[in-house]
Amino acid sequence: GPKVLQIPSHQIIDMGQMVTLNCDPVSNHLYFYWYKQILGQQMEFLVNFYNGKVMEKSKLFKDQFSVERPDGSYFTLKIQPTALEDSAVYFCASSSTGGAGEQYFGPGTRLTVL
């Protein structure tokens, strides 16, 4: 089926540094999402993005977070500065039809903040 790629698969950084997580969504998809999953807990919605704009975000999407998809390339999640509680697996998803449509997930990026 359609594939969403995420780069890198693992990232270890020191607290306070900036990190950018990259997502290569399904090629004809227009809606993009980030989710956060702390080990042993459920996946939690962070943000969705369409037509160059944030459409909806949750309380977990702190001011230190930002998303963009410059010129149709990677869909990115940037955290600046990082905090210890940002350690989690971050999943990117994309969809052709928006919220209620099928969301295709990437394999996740495991972020460890030391």
Place this chain on the structure above:
Amino acid sequence: QQQVRQSSQSLTVWEGETAILNCSYENSAFDYFPWYQQFPGEGPALLIAIRSVSDKKEDGRFTIFFNKREKNLSLHIKDSQPGDSATYFCAASQGGRALIFGTGTTVSVSP
């Protein structure tokens, strides 16, 4: 407060049995309920989904039973196979908004 709850954290069944995974939700405005299957080290993959206007959705060995009045649903995996061993997430959304996930049920199918 959990908006989407999965009653079992784990479930073990024998090969050939039917695995039943339960899910309940708080928000009566939720209208779309997908189930996702996740293997270790991978992202979740959509398995089957139902909309609140239906009470049953079947796809091969997988069936969702939905009870709008009771605000619960269940996923039945018929003739369970060892390859079905995975974590299953119930999710819900309202009017096309973000998916709210349950905490997942890890299913182990013993041969």
